[in-house]
Amino acid sequence: MATTFTIRNLGLPVSRRAAAATSEQAWIRWLLIGTAVVFLAVFLFMPLAVVFTSALAKGVSVYFSALREPDALAAIRLTLIAAGIAVPLNLVFGIAAAWAIGKFDFFGKSFLTTLIDLPFSVSPVVSGLIYVLIFGLQGLLGPWLAAHDIKVIFAVPGIVLATTFVTFPFIARELIPLVEAQGNEEEEAALTLGASGWQTFYRVTLPNIKWGLLYGVILCNARAMGEFGAVSVVSGHIRGRTNTMPLHIEILYNEYQFAPAFAVASLLALLALATLFAKTAVEWKSRQHAKELARMGEAA
DSSP: OOOHHHHTTOOOHHHHHHHHHOOHHHHHHHHHHHHHHHHHIIIIIIIHHHHHHHHHHTTTHHOOOHSSSSHHHHHHHHHHHHHHHHHHHHHHHHHHHHHHHHHHHOHHHHHHHHHHHHHHSSHHHHHHHHHHHHHHHHHSHHHHHHHHHHHOOTTTHHHHHHHHHHHTTTHHHHHHHHHHOSSHHHHHHHHTTTTTHHHHHIIHHHHHHHHHHHHHHHHHHHHHHOOOOHHHHHHHOOTTTOOOHHHHHHHHHTTOOOOHHOOOHHHHHHHHHHHHHHHHHHHHHHHHHHHHHHHHHHHH
């Protein structure tokens, strides 16, 4: 009551009182905006500028020759292979986990949700070490793998496993809140009308989550291409065979080959910028889709 009495005594229209309660003085707004701009300039724009200027410091010919070098091409190819396998695996897992957690109640549901968050709480280096202890030559399955001439650690399978582990929460975590918020009404209606389970998923559930799914895939792919810690542990740093782009950059930099190192780093930076633009486009499209649904709901 005291709060209501104070507001009424202001003598202002409701719209003006609401605006006054949610706005700040001009100097405060400009201070906050300036702080954000300075932060972005120091921690984002300046590092990007340094990467590209250092990459091109010795000329465009040196830049492209560094990218065409056999070890660099092998690192780029391995990075694309690891991401190309890890992202589809996480896509299938993320959809299945979101469907199970968002649509059904079952024993162990909260435990499954906790397991999905595990890579966020475990250091990537520790996760890579776990794979070494399991699949390494002295590990739990190492003697059996060696007897059957199967190589996981210091080979492509180990890199794919480590990349998949550190990236599998991204798609699932993006989809679970969406699936939970949508409820089961539309799926139940489709089943009542005679649709099969696959038809219900393809024509009802998937269209409702497509933008969140694409957003999760973009984030997952960016994380997979930039992963360093877990991959560093399981790769063995074998040039031309088990070095991904981040590992190749580290080796070049430690050998004082700064121009080639920054050239490969600039390629990763371009991939990051492309991911950022794709993420922004998906967010905009998702907002437009939400507005269209809201207008359709109002019209109905």
